[in-house]
Amino acid sequence: MASNNVFIVEAIERRKKILNKVSKKIIICGGTGCIANGAMKVYKKFCDALKAESLNVEVSLKSESSSNESVIYVSKSGCQGFCQMGPLISIEPDNVVYVKVRPEDVDEIVEKTIKKNEIIERLLYIDPIKNQREKWYDEISFYKKQQRLSLRRCGRINPEDIDEYIYDGGYEAAIKALFDMSDKDICDEILRSGLRGRGGGGFPTGRKWELTRIKKADKKYIVCNGDEGDPGAFMDRSIMEGDPHAVIEGMIIAGKAIGAEEGYIYVRMEYPLAVERLKIAIDQARKYGFLGKNIFNSGYNFDIIVMEGAGAFVCGEETALLASIEGKRGMPMPKPPFPAEKGLFGKPTVINNVETLATVPVIIKEGWEKFKSIGTPTSPGTKTFALTGQVANSGLIETPMGIKLKDIIFEIGGGVTDKNGEINNQKFKAAQIGGPSGGCLTKEHLDMPLDFDSLKSIGAMIGSGGLVVINDDTCIVKVARFFMQFTQNESCGKCVLCREGTKQMLALLDDLIEGRGDEKTIELLETLGKAIQKGSLCGLGKTAPNPVLSTIKFFREEYLAHAIKKECPSKECKALLKPKIVAELCKGCGLCLRYCPVGAIKGNKKEPHVINEELCIKCGACIEACKLNAITVG
Amino acid sequence: MSETLTSEKKFEKVSKILEKYNYDKTKLIPILQETQEEYRYLPEELLSYIGVSLNISSAKVFGVATFYAHFSLEPKGKYIIKVCDGTACHVKKSTAIIEAIEKKLKLSENKKTTPDLLFTLEKVSCLGACGIAPVVLINYTTFSQCTPEKILGEIEKIIKLEKNNGVE
Numbered sequence: 001m002a003s004n005n006v007f008i009v010e011a012i013e014r015r016k017k018i019l020n021k022v023s024k025k026i027i028i029c030g031g032t033g034c035i036a037n038g039a040m041k042v043y044k045k046f047c048d049a050l051k052a053e054s055l056n057v058e059v060s061l062k063s064e065s066s067s068n069e070s071v072i073y074v075s076k077s078g079c080q081g082f083c084q085m086g087p088l089i090s091i092e093p094d095n096v097v098y099v100k101v102r103p104e105d106v107d108e109i110v111e112k113t114i115k116k117n118e119i120i121e122r123l124l125y126i127d128p129i130k131n132q133r134e135k136w137y138d139e140i141s142f143y144k145k146q147q148r149l150s151l152r153r154c155g156r157i158n159p160e161d162i163d164e165y166i167y168d169g170g171y172e173a174a175i176k177a178l179f180d181m182s183d184k185d186i187c188d189e190i191l192r193s194g195l196r197g198r199g200g201g202g203f204p205t206g207r208k209w210e211l212t213r214i215k216k217a218d219k220k221y222i223v224c225n226g227d228e229g230d231p232g233a234f235m236d237r238s239i240m241e242g243d244p245h246a247v248i249e250g251m252i253i254a255g256k257a258i259g260a261e262e263g264y265i266y267v268r269m270e271y272p273l274a275v276e277r278l279k280i281a282i283d284q285a286r287k288y289g290f291l292g293k294n295i296f297n298s299g300y301n302f303d304i305i306v307m308e309g310a311g312a313f314v315c316g317e318e319t320a321l322l323a324s325i326e327g328k329r330g331m332p333m334p335k336p337p338f339p340a341e342k343g344l345f346g347k348p349t350v351i352n353n354v355e356t357l358a359t360v361p362v363i364i365k366e367g368w369e370k371f372k373s374i375g376t377p378t379s380p381g382t383k384t385f386a387l388t389g390q391v392a393n394s395g396l397i398e399t400p401m402g403i404k405l406k407d408i409i410f411e412i413g414g415g416v417t418d419k420n421g422e423i424n425n426q427k428f429k430a431a432q433i434g435g436p437s438g439g440c441l442t443k444e445h446l447d448m449p450l451d452f453d454s455l456k457s458i459g460a461m462i463g464s465g466g467l468v469v470i471n472d473d474t475c476i477v478k479v480a481r482f483f484m485q486f487t488q489n490e491s492c493g494k495c496v497l498c499r500e501g502t503k504q505m506l507a508l509l510d511d512l513i514e515g516r517g518d519e520k521t522i523e524l525l526e527t528l529g530k531a532i533q534k535g536s537l538c539g540l541g542k543t544a545p546n547p548v549l550s551t552i553k554f555f556r557e558e559y560l561a562h563a564i565k566k567e568c569p570s571k572e573c574k575a576l577l578k579p580k581i582v583a584e585l586c587k588g589c590g591l592c593l594r595y596c597p598v599g600a601i602k603g604n605k606k607e608p609h610v611i612n613e614e615l616c617i618k619c620g621a622c623i624e625a626c627k628l629n630a631i632t633v634g
Numbered sequence: 635m636s637e638t639l640t641s642e643k644k645f646e647k648v649s650k651i652l653e654k655y656n657y658d659k660t661k662l663i664p665i666l667q668e669t670q671e672e673y674r675y676l677p678e679e680l681l682s683y684i685g686v687s688l689n690i691s692s693a694k695v696f697g698v699a700t701f702y703a704h705f706s707l708e709p710k711g712k713y714i715i716k717v718c719d720g721t722a723c724h725v726k727k728s729t730a731i732i733e734a735i736e737k738k739l740k741l742s743e744n745k746k747t748t749p750d751l752l753f754t755l756e757k758v759s760c761l762g763a764c765g766i767a768p769v770v771l772i773n774y775t776t777f778s779q780c781t782p783e784k785i786l787g788e789i790e791k792i793i794k795l796e797k798n799n800g801v802e
Contacts, residue, residue: 032761032762032763032776033763033765033766033778035776036763036766036769036776036777036778037766037778037779081765082765083763083764083765083766084765084766086765086766086778228762229759229760230760231719231720231721231722231724231759231760232720232721232722232760232764233760233762233764234760234762234763234764234765237762269667269704270758270760270761270762271762272774307663307664308663308664308667309702309704310663310666310667310702310703310704310705311702311703311704311705312701312702312703313759324663325660326660327659327660327661327662327663327698328662328694328698329697329698329701330701330702331701345660386722386764386765388721388722388764388765388767389721389722389725389726390725394722394764394765394767395765396765432721435721466721466764468721468722468725470725474725479725482721482724483721486759489759490759492701
């Protein structure tokens with residue numbers, strides 16, 4: 001069927017003709033991370049430098065020129081995932097990837113790699129463990145264990161060019177769904193594949209669609225939830241920026257499956273680049289007749305509106321998100337009625353996460369069996385994780401569901417780093433998964449498979465897939481407080497237990513951190529946490545206590561140390577520090593004495609100084625001032 | 635007379651925005667977004683004006699304007715510094731950056747904008763650029779792997795630029 005669409009045929013033809021002439025392809029990562037590191041300057045420099053060498057440069061692959069001279073294609077892609085090493089530049093067919101490229105490096109790359117096919121060793125990635133240089137993605141340990149499905153095109157294609165998407169097999173699934181499948185066929189296919197919502201809940205996508213499909217209504221809606229608010233998660237941003245057409249294609253398929261002619265993509269305002277790329281992609285799709293009236297000449301109508309959020313985390317919750325699209329305060333509503341019955345503007349609505357929708361075309365195109373064969377039986381497919389924190393390689397990764405935590409941290413992540421950035425796996429303390437709704441995993445979970453159900457069984461959740469590695473210089477009570485502060489701030493205020501309870505939990509955590517707590521404080525945290533879980537309407541409140549409860553469960557000792565011994569084992573809680581000057585190390589230089597804001601340090605010149613504990617406010621100024629590391633914190 | 639003229643002018647831009655959205659009350663959020671973009675904040679009288687124009691109560695408009703973190707009822711600075719305090723940035727010590735900026739610009743938790751309306755400091759939950767943490771956004775430019783020194787340097791550059799009326 002795909003061969004029938006004139007736009008697809010033409011796009012592929014056009015592309016083939018030009019690709020035959022391309023002698024080198026330079027892909028510059030244009031994700032938010034690499035742009036912040038200066039990727040656009042590098043991009044511009046490449047275009048200028050190549051032109052200065054009077055080489056034929058092509059940036060859009062749209063040229064109609066009939067000359068057969070070879071061209072060099074300079075393209076920007078979406079996020080390649082390895083943000084920390086950006087800007088990333090890959091060059092084909094040499095299959096070489098350069099990391100941390102500066103505009104100053106461009107002339108050398110043109111001179112050596114482009115003109116003479118030589119590799120510039122100093123720009124290659126150095127494996128931090130093996131300490132050797134690696135040339136291409138299949139050698140780099142960060143990429144080796146990954147299996148990219150929803151990120152399959154991110155970093156490979158130019159997200160602002162629909163032809164690249166089409167040439168890569170894009171929109172074939174949409175055409176298959178529109179012409180060869182009934183609405184029920186599509187729902188069945190997705191249900192059989194076992195695809196579960198990637199936004200955190202893990203509800204079977206096929207069932208959600210079927211429930212909406214069978215509802216009779218004059219209008220139905222499909223909404224893409226791109227309000228990725230979890231701190232530490234950025235997979236949806238990367239997909240919207242790097243492969244926006246995959247989201248559009250997923251929505252077209254979902255639209256046909258449930259009988260919707262209108263779709264909304266709700267994107268958080270913190271992602272301006274994602275909004276821009278989505279809008280470009282939608283415009284292109286409209287021009288090709290893939291969106292609008294009678295799409296692909298199939299008789300179906302479908303169009304998409306992009307809506308920007310206004311900065312409210314709770315709008316990631318589906319009923320709150322719908323209220324926000326309707327122009328109201330983003331407050332959740334009790335369910336039932338579920339959106340499948342009464343959703344946007346009171347009509348049956350399906351709300352899917354970005355990653356879920358980007359996975360849909362793969363399943364339709366390649367069949368449910370292939371998808372189901374990846375991952376675990378109850379959580380098939382792959383999952384993206386945003387791997388960050390104190391880990392050697394941070395960035396966006398995608399692996400089969402059920403991968404072990406240790407494989408992610410020690411192999412893909414390259415190991416845990418200490419406060420100086422050196423790799424030291426002994427320093428591993430915890431991995432926080434699922435953001436403010438999730439929990440902490442510890443050493444004992446390193447062998448646990450990461451999937452929906454095993455995580456749920458220990459009180460954590462996969463959430464949207466934020467994975468923050470924490471080393472043992474970080475205080476776990478402070479980590480819990482960080483998340484509590486976040487949910488307390490973001491609570492919409494509707495449910496008393498969530499609004500007031502999170503505030504009280506935060507106060508209790510402050511008691512521990514500032515040395516006012518006792519054993520009862522911990523008990524109270526647990527009781528209150530369980531009450532908030534029961535007494536809140538939406539996912540925000542129901543999961544808000546998770547970070548605290550799970551850390552109390554796995555790090556009770558550390559909580560007790562704060563509560564009873566008034567000690568912080570990681571030495572992070574300033575109020576619990578007991579600064580002492582080690583007489584043997586102190587040379588009596590008087591530096592600490594001068595920096596102490598309350599005059600708590602006494603001592604004669606060239607004689608060891610002493611801190612008066614009663615006066616000390618534990619600000620840490622003396623520790624910072626001392627050049628001999630003579631002050632310990634107890 | 636002159637007062638009516640200025641107020642007419644004041645409402646001119648928001649009227650255009652309302653027209654663009656066809657006075658559709660479900661588009662209240664995009665309308666407020668564009669109004670804020672235009673005026674740099676949401677003046678009270680504009681909120682009432684929008685309410686009347688859309689045929690919804692001012693209370694509803696206020697409710698929405700105060701619910702979302704992006705909206706501000708007070709004038710914001712010309713340069714909005716957003717320091718990411720998401721998980722990844724937080725564990726990579728974004729607090730030190732916030733403290734350094736507060737000290738430099740004499741700002742605090744309760745005082746977010748400098749009196750000359752040049753800078754506004756905001757702490758945001760996650761900019762989704764965790765791979766390059768800690769991250770700071772000044773208007774639309776993202777700065778990666780920040781240190782207090784790096785950001786203070788950028789602020790210094792802006793102050794100099796403003797002093798020279800935009801000449802570098």
